[in-house]
Each structure stands twice: as C-alpha cells, then as structure tokens.
Amino acid sequence: MERNDHLLSLLQPRTVAVVGASRTSGKIGNVVVANLLSAGYQGKIFPVNPFADEILGIPALHAIEQLPHGVDLAVVCLPREQLAPTLERLGGVGVRSVCVTSTGFKEVGREGYYFEMEAVEVCRRHGIAMLGPSSLGLYNAALRFNALAVPSAPEPGNIGFFTQSGSLGMAILDATAGKGVGFSHFISLGNKAVVNETDIIRHLKDDPATKVILGYVENIEDGQAFLRAAQEATLEKPVIMIKSGATPEGARAASSHIGAMAGSEDACQAVFSQSGIIRVGGLREMFNLAVAFSSQPQPGGPNICVVTNSGGAGILAADALVRSSLVMAPLRGQTVDELKRFLASHASFYNPVDILGTSNAETFAKALAATAQDPLVHMLLPVVTPSCHADLEQVAWAIARQASECAKPVAACFLGDAATVGAREVLRKAGVPFYDSPEDAVRALDALFRHAEWMKRPLPVEICYMSNTFQAKDVLSKAKARGFSELVEFQAMDVLKAYGLPVPKTVLARTSDEAAQAAKTIGYPVALKIASPQIAHKSDMGGVVLNIKSEADVRRAFMDVTNRASRIKEAYVMGCVVQQMAPPGSREVFAGFKRDPQFGPLVMFGLGGLYVEVLKDVSSRLAPLSLLDVGEMVREIRTYPLLRGVRGEPPVDFRAIEDVLLTLSQIAVDFPEIVECDFNPIMAHPGGALVVDAHFILGRRSNGD
C-alpha cells in the first residue's frame, strides 16, 4: 500500500457504500447495513442493490454508477466472480477504498487465487485500498462505524485490533464482551491482498483514539517494511501480537489455511525482538496484557508490592515474580512501621505483605495506602482470596481508590469465582485490570515495565561503514565470471580486507619455497591451509596444519597437504594459504548471515565449535543492524559468560566482535548476490578479533533487495 490517503478513507470513512446490500435478514449485505445503522454511524450510507429501492429504511441505489464521485469506502458483498468487474466500476466512480467480505479466493486454492490476483490488478490500476478479500469487515469506535459482516458490536475503547483470522476475531469479540475490553478499531485483514498488517500498524500508531495496538497474524507479508513500521510504532505505544504458525506443525496448518508461506521462525523472532513488539502465545495472554496497557500508567521502575490476605497466594505471586523481570520492592522503614501500627503482630510486614485472612476491607485499604505511597514501590499487586472477614466489593473499592490516586500501575488478582463477581464488576467500572491468578497479574505488570524500558532505549543507530565496496565488487565479479558459486578463501579474505575487517596475515603460496618465505614474513607460529575452490571443509580432508613453528615443518606440511588434495579428482589445487595464528587465550566464535525469503538477511552469532551444533546457542537479528542490536546479540547467547571470561580469564574485546557483526550486516545490505555468508571461526581475544576463515555463497540477485 502506497497511497496513505486511501488507507485513511478505508479506516476513517466519511461515506460508505454497501455493494450487494440485501433486504434478506441474515445475509451479509443485510447484516452490514444493519450494523452501520445500529452503531449510529453519522456518515452517508449508500446501499447498492439492482432490485431494491430501500434497505432497512435507507434509500438504495440500483447501480454503482449512481454513487456520487469519490465515496470513501465500499463494502463489497458479492460472489467472487463479480469482484473484479465490480472493482472496475467502483474505480470508475472514484471510490477510494473497498472492504471485500466475499470469500472463495486464495484460501480455497488455485482458482480462487486467480480471482484474487485479478482484483488486485484492478485495485492497483485505480489506486484502491482493498481490505480482504475474505475480510469479516471493520469497526471504528470514534466514528461509530460498524461494518462487520457478522451481527456483532464491539465495545468502544482504546484498543486497536487487527486479525488475519476472521473466526478468531469473532471469538475474541464474544470472549471480551462485558469484560472491560474496548476497541478503537477492529479490523479483519482477510487475505491481505493489498492492505496488510504493516499498513494497519502505521495507521494505528498515529491514531489518537488508540492506546494499545493488538494483532493476530499467521504470516507477515513484507518483513523489512513490517520491521520498520513496528520499530516506529512501539516507540509511541505498546504493540502486542500473536504470530501463530510459529512451530513447524503450526506453520503447516497456517499454509493450508491461508495459502501463505510462513516465514522462518528465527527471522520472525528476530523481527519481534528488534521491533519491541510484545509477542504473546495465546488470546488470553493478549487480552490480559491489553487491559493493563489500556488503563494503567507507565511504571517508574520494576519494583512491585504484593498485598494479600492469603499467605499461600502471596507465595504464588512471589514465584511468578521471579520468572519475570520485576522485583519485590524493598519497603522503606517508614512503610513497615506504618503497617505495624494496624496489622496483627504475626502479619508479614515485608513484601509480600500478608495482612492475614482475618483482615477486613478497611485493613486492606490501609495496607494499600501505606504501600502505595512508598517511593520504593513502583507497582501494586493486591492478591485477594474470598474470606468471611472481608467484604470483597469493599476491598475492590479500596483498590480502585488507590489506583486512581497513586499514579502507579495497579493490577488486582481475585482468586475464586462466584464470591468475586461483585468485586470484579467494581474494578471493571473503575478501569482497574483484574486477573484470576497471580501469574497472570504479574505477567501483565511485567509487560508494562518491559515496554516502559523499551521506550527509554536510545534510538537505534544504523552504522554505515566507509568501505572499499568497489574492491569487494571486483572480487565478486571475477569469481562469478569464472563460474564460481562460492569464494575461495583468499578471495573471501580480499572481501574482508576491503571492508577493513581484522584478518590474520595471509599469503597464498603456490610452492613450498613460497610457503617458507611467507612464514618468515608473517612470523612463526603459522597455520597452513589448502587453497582450492572445490574443497569447502578443509580440515576433514587433512587440509589444515596449525601451529607450525619452523621452516622445515612448513615445507613438510605444504607437501603433505597438497599431496592429499591432489588425490581429490574434482579439486583444482591452487596451493596453500600461510596464515598468522590467533593469540593464545582466544575464544572461537562464529558469525554469518543467510537471506530469508520473507524477511531479508538474518545475521547470526554464536560460540564456535561444538556449542553451536549441540546447544543451538545462537542469537539472530535482521540486517541492517544497529549498535544496540549487536550489543544484544553478543550478550544474549547462553554461553556469554565464556566471552566475559570465567576462572579469572580476561574478557574478550566485545567492541571488536560488534564491529565484525556490523560489517557483516553492511556486506549483506551491499551485496544482495551473497545469499549466505559464514565467518567461522572468528578468534575473539582480549585485544581484538581475527576473522580466520570466511565462506561466501553466491546466488542470483534475490528479489526484494
């Protein structure tokens, strides 16, 4: 979607046509008009039906051509065969956007796919923003605009929601009704033939009526655009998403469902990490977080205070806390003294504050007031169990009062069900989020905190290295001209050098004399490696000798290695590479990238050797990388302590590793023809890093780059 004004027409329509409007109750063309009317939409509504004069009391037009020019949005409820011709006619009267509720397109296979492509072509030509096809419609609270294709009315509120699955969307409306969850927008994306999640996120980011953005998607259309849009949005407001099909089984189900190729999960996870989107696993968690974000202020820090009338529930809250990024607030002496003044002597005055099961609502209120005013407390979590001593509605009032007064996030947990109905109603009206388990409440507060931290991050700085790309281009062209699909080691090293990467001193020696000379120049000890474009795994065939300390040994190694290689028939042997050895105390790491068809170049980092293979201990981010990205990548692997140094070892030079990663990102951006690239090993040491071996796989220029 390029034309932003047409997207605006779709999401904020001042006039709407319903093409295929129907007089028959239950038909989609009837439901849409009925929804528009009962929502109280103030814009002009034009039902279009060749045979009806009026629909639900509104005058109907018999043909599209009778529409005034430039209607903002047309909802199309016609069989798929009629879609393309209808769009053509709508384009003719200058309609700016459409929402297509018809089904039977890409989701049903090849035949539907052609109908969809035809429609897309017409939209492109007329610059029409199309939602769907197979959309269940859309809703905008501010405009009192309900064009859903099912008889359902979302509650108004500040949650902007979009969903790729219409049926899940409907289930969500049913599940959230009456629970204090209100929507600013409710958008069923359908097949995303034109308008997709990226467009919606861009719009909702600037929508003043939307405080939280929520989304359910099964695939992401354009990874790089999505990443940029999401990065911008999360600096404005929280974005919470489910990306299903995260697992191989799920992705298989996803492909059969919407006929979309699911992006690789690694790349997808990288997008979420890099963009600050809060990724959740299920619908309950999504709305648990949404209600907290939609009502609560940003916390000033990670300190939480639990106030409970059940010791057991307090322990469950403490357990949940440790699995989060929050901490139990240390209460200041004044607060503890205050609590001691009115709590029983065997209550717990420290966090979690256990006011005991025999406490009444007044005691609850006092304990909440005492803890809420403690500057060491950033968030409040009252955990309440039914008790014959406390009126739960009164407790709820006390919580609501604190929430409105203290300007700190409050999430309430009420255990039980029947006994807590009244209390929950009080909190719902007061706009305080409530949960039925301490874990859920903690998870919600944790999300508030993490989002607040995210917004404090400095803006990502993308580094652009000044480098000799001409020289690198030259190496690549030559290799391609000779028909190589990979670069030989010394060619690879030339690319690295062009980018100013630290490489070991390396000389190609064609004879043992040259090798001896090279070793002398470089300085002992040296390594010797076979040079042949056909031999990728050098050590497997005995093509590598390390730590050679004398001229005699260099000569012997040269003969050995080239002899062994000459036995491999298809290998063209150019000689041997003589190379400087990494300093002692080096730790082996690796870095590389591969191009994901949906998301672009995914840069990976990990410890070298067996760790990667066995532990899959790898971090990854999409290029282009920022300084923050590489800092996180290096530190989030599990084996990070080995880099920091154990048993008194000095740490490696992290800056040097980060430089390598940034350069790798730059290479990925500069040369789309490199489809895969491996720096392995990189010897990281306290004084720097050496890229000892590099491997480039060339391919055709991949599209999208």
Place this chain on the structure above:
Amino acid sequence: MERNDHLLSLLQPRTVAVVGASRTSGKIGNVVVANLLSAGYQGKIFPVNPFADEILGIPALHAIEQLPHGVDLAVVCLPREQLAPTLERLGGVGVRSVCVTSTGFKEVGREGYYFEMEAVEVCRRHGIAMLGPSSLGLYNAALRFNALAVPSAPEPGNIGFFTQSGSLGMAILDATAGKGVGFSHFISLGNKAVVNETDIIRHLKDDPATKVILGYVENIEDGQAFLRAAQEATLEKPVIMIKSGATPEGARAASSHIGAMAGSEDACQAVFSQSGIIRVGGLREMFNLAVAFSSQPQPGGPNICVVTNSGGAGILAADALVRSSLVMAPLRGQTVDELKRFLASHASFYNPVDILGTSNAETFAKALAATAQDPLVHMLLPVVTPSCHADLEQVAWAIARQASECAKPVAACFLGDAATVGAREVLRKAGVPFYDSPEDAVRALDALFRHAEWMKRPLPVEICYMSNTFQAKDVLSKAKARGFSELVEFQAMDVLKAYGLPVPKTVLARTSDEAAQAAKTIGYPVALKIASPQIAHKSDMGGVVLNIKSEADVRRAFMDVTNRASRIKEAYVMGCVVQQMAPPGSREVFAGFKRDPQFGPLVMFGLGGLYVEVLKDVSSRLAPLSLLDVGEMVREIRTYPLLRGVRGEPPVDFRAIEDVLLTLSQIAVDFPEIVECDFNPIMAHPGGALVVDAHFILGRRSNGD
C-alpha cells in the same frame, strides 16, 4: 504418622465430636456442626459445650468425658491455650483422631510454636492422628461428611484434594463451584504438625472414590518418605501438585508464612521427576488437568486429532502441540476419503481438520465421527469458535456423543464466552472437559498421555552393589581419626576401589625415584599430581602435570610440583600421585552428591569443565537411584549429544557412566558421614569410564539417615 488405623478414623470417621461446638451462628464451632448437618452425614455427631444442652437440634454433651469411648474424630474449635489439655482429655476417652481448626500456633512465631509442640507431644503419647492445627477442616464425599470450618460445601466427585494453605483452598472451592469439578476428599492440612502430605497421599492412593490426587504444598515434611509414597501412588492414579516457594523469593515468602524451612528447589524438582508427580505452576492449570483426568480414559498413544471450524484456532492448537509431547495424528487414507465425502472442497482434510467457518453442527458431528474411529487417532480435540452457521449447543452434543462412544480422551475447546455458555453447560453435564484456549486443552491431553506413559514404566529397580564396605569404612575411620574433614586423593581412591569403581592405575610416590618406578609399572604416558590433604584445587597451584612421556620428565615434574607445594605453609605434602592417563577421545563428565537437609542425598551429573559452570547443565535425582533414574540423568542434560558423539565420534560407554552413578548413590546410602562427594573429572570413553579424581567431605552423621 505411624498408626494407619487412626489416619483412617480421621479421613473416614464413623463418629465425630465437635469440641467447642457453639450455638452462635458464624462461630466456627457452629459452622462445623451446621456443615455436618446440611451435608447429611449419617454417622453420630457429638457437639461438646459445657453450657449448651443442644446445638442446631442435636443434643450436646457438657464435657469430653461424657463421650463414648473410641470416637473416631474430634474437631477441636477452642483457643490455642486449651488445645493440649483438651487433647489430653480426648486421649483419655480413646478418641482416635482430631482436626484442630484453632489458629495461633507455629504460624505466628515462637509462642505459638510451643503450644503446637505441646499438642504434638500429647498426640504422640495417646497415638492420636492430628490434622492441623490451623486446619480449615475436612470433607469426605462418600460419607457426606463436611467438617469444614467455613460455610462452604464442596461438590462431590472423584478428585482427592489436600492443601497446606486454607485460604487458597477456600478460593479453590469458590472458583470451581459449578464448573464440573467434584471432590472425593477436601483436606486442609494446616501446620502439618502430625498428619502431613505423605500420609494423605498414601491414603488417597487406596481410596476407591478418588480417581485423581491433587495437592498444594509450600514445603515437604519428609522428603524420602514423600518420594516413596508418591512413587507408589502415581502407579495407581495421577498425582498433580503445586509446590510453591519454588523460587528464592517464593521460598522467603513461604518461610514467613508457615515458619517452615523450604527444601532446596533442585532436590524438590528431583522428587517430582522421580515420583511421576505432575507438577503444575498455578491453580488454573491444576484444575484444567484435574477435570481431564477425572473424566477421561487413558490415551493409547500420543496422536491427537484437531477438528475445527476456524483455521486460525487450528494453527494455535498446532503451535501448542509442538510444545507438548503429543503429535498430530497422521490420518489414514480411509478417514481422509470419508471427510472429502461431506466437507467443502477447500476444507482441510488433513490434521488439523478445518471444516470451515460455514459448517453447521451436523458437519461437526460427522467430522468428529470420521476422525474418532481412525485407529491412528488416540485423542480428539475439537476447537470451536462461535459462528452464525453452527448451533454451538448442538456441536457440544455431538462432542459429548463422540466422547461417550469412542473410548478415547476428548477435550473440547470453545473460544468465546457469552455465545458458548449453553455449549459448556452441555459438556459439563456430559462430563467432557472443556477449555477456553487450545493451549489449555493441549496441555491437559498432554498430561493424560504423559501419565499413561509413566504408568507403563517398568518398576524402578534399586541396585545394591556387592562391595567391600568394610574396607571403605576403614579408610574413612582412619581419616577421621587423624582429624581430616576431607579424604586425600589416594584415600579417596581406596574408597572407589573398595566399591569396584574404575580408577586409573595410581601409585603414591614419596620420592622421585619411586615416581619413576611407578611410571614404568603403569606405562607411559602418565599424569603426576601433588598429594596433600590441605590442597584441594591442585591445578590452581601448579600441582598437576599431564601427559608425561619419559622417566626424565617424571623426575623433573616431581621436583617442580613438590617444590611448589612446599611453599604453601599449611600444606603437609605426602609426595606425588603417579597416574595412568585416560584414553584419547575421552569426554570429561562429573558426578557427585550433596545431602539436602529435607530430602537426603541429591546425586548430580553433568559434563565436566566449563559447561557445568557456565550453562548449569546438570541433572539430579535423590538417592537411592534406580536404573531408570540413572538412564534419565545421563540423557536429560542439554549437552547429551556430546556424549552420544558428534561429527562421527563414537558414543561413550553409557553403561559405565550409569554404573558410576549407581555406585555413587550406594556410597551416599552406605556412609551418612559423607556429606558431600565429587567425582571430577570422570573420563568417559567408548570403552568405559575412569574416575580420575574424587573428593569426599566428611561431617557429622546427619540426622534422618
């Protein structure tokens, strides 16, 4: 608790006295009598109150002494000061068990603790089984016996439940009311001064009315007894538990709540793994699993079939599946053909079966029938979203019918809320578990499968090694006589040899001549290590030389090492140990145990070197270990692939490692005076394993062993 018959009196009382029965409504002594009456208890009830002639229509006794001899159970509702004297009088008339609802004991600190200890002493003397103090009472559905201290009536059913937290127990009763959750027993443990979780599990295991055992505890009283009881129980029926205070924060909260020292989390986790208890993190998950176990049969395998009218929900189910031990059933050709007969052509005929949002209840019924009869399907998961095309109650009936006919576990997921009320009611009556998210349903079915697998396990075989314990005892006595708190290396080796453990050939050499002679006997290459009881970390002070290949080198190394050691003032140097080197291709592992004060010896295993330190990649189990235990321990570490061999390496000898672990377990059992023991490194290789170094720390005989 020793006297099993008295426990029976407590949990299955034929007669009950209420001591402190009251005429005042709302008082505990009144609530208990009212509960007993309204539940319809058929046994004899004796209210005891010095001033009342009748309570709630039942004749009251004025004194305990008026009770007939040998009443099964007395519920005591009196202030704490009166507890011990009351128990004394109850003992006098042969009361077999008591439930103490009074509070103010251990949970309030030192003073309460003394009252509690006094009560325990009286119970011991009279052999009275005491539940509590600070118990909220107990309930037995079969006897229609409700002696809860709060006005609450659990629904009857087949879930046997016990809880250490009374308030959580009450919240649970409130939360589960009307949700198809029924209890055979509901037991509030209180302070567990006499009767504890182990007693209850033992009893519920044999209780025919109990199909599932559920428990909430904050600490475990006697780890070894609990482990044995749980191991026996889980072979009869599922045991699902929350052990809170699992985290440092939680444990701190737990200690202040019940004044009980929380066991170390590692040991606790080991108990759960070894006993087959299904450990859950929260109340919702506990009851989600319980309803499935209480109503569904055992699955015949891990294959699940998802039938849904929402593609999106199907993907969420598939995503959840991959995080479980279940798999998507491959449907057989016949089933797919059958589905094709009545589903739309663009439905998904493969698992997840997407019958499309336009399907009605009849189509749902047919799809369920078709998939349920497929022998490749072991479990059925219908995932339903509200739709204007399908009557959800009819869908629920179809699910209920399949569940009753197919003899396979069925768990239903209904997304939404208001629209699904009727459907949920149908399922509740039909005894089919239902969930509001696919993840919850999958987790429940997964638990059914894992429990079925657990029950198929062969009985644990405890291995008792024939070993020369006399010789080991001798070594230990001598070390202790000389005042050592640790064993020196050669002493440690003697213990290993006594147990027949594979150790490298090792000779203690006091002079360099002896060292040279020893090396000759053992065969080169050898290792040389300093021998001094005061030097624990030999390599840190340069006390280890590896891979020595000649006599000259042995002599030189001996002088170097002993010289270096002589500079450590407090070190008494006995000479050096000359040792056989491990074969090439060995992988370093470690094993050891330490005694947990609550659970006894905890045996640990992991890869040696940096892995343990950095990755905390350790498995652990409580001794005594079974063959199954050690098999699991070796395989559940993340670095297991390194032992199995990567890049063409042969696997290590797993039997040899398992033997070492079993022997370690035996040593832990045989010698309670060894408080900590480390075998590190153990060199595991394809032909066996060598325990190269061992470290024993001696202490006083710890209690409980």
